[in-house]
Amino acid sequence: MRTKRRIATLIASTALLVGGTVTTGAGTAAADPNFTFEVDNVSSNGTFSVVAYNNGRYAGMAHWNADPVAYSPGDAMHAVDALADGWGIEAILQSPYRFATTVGHDSPYITPWKTGNLPEGQKVKMRVAVTRGGATHLSSYYTGHA
Structure with a gap:
């Protein structure tokens, strides 16, 4: 028992000296994230979403809307945060640069929608970032068009 305590103390001390952390017990979605991303809602008109999951649970998304539909403008993007896990969702359009954050x-x-008229058919690249404090998890860029 005494040896186990010494080993645990050594590990914890080493982690503190090198700036790491020691975690014990089972992780949670907020404390031990595992983010995965996928493209979804792909439409022939150029519309698509990049969806983020935290430990398999839908966390949010970045959405590109190519053409106006109902109350949604065209050539527009926004971010959605659906999971109260302490992580924010950011939608990042590469070119022309647009940014929306929760x-x-x-x-x-x-x-709110981030809008701006683009030439019909112009290629766009968008990704989602999941961020909290200084930590950020990024999806790949996915392509649609105006």
């Missing part, structure tokens, strides 16, 4: 808002939260 950081600073309680979940569930949907950002």
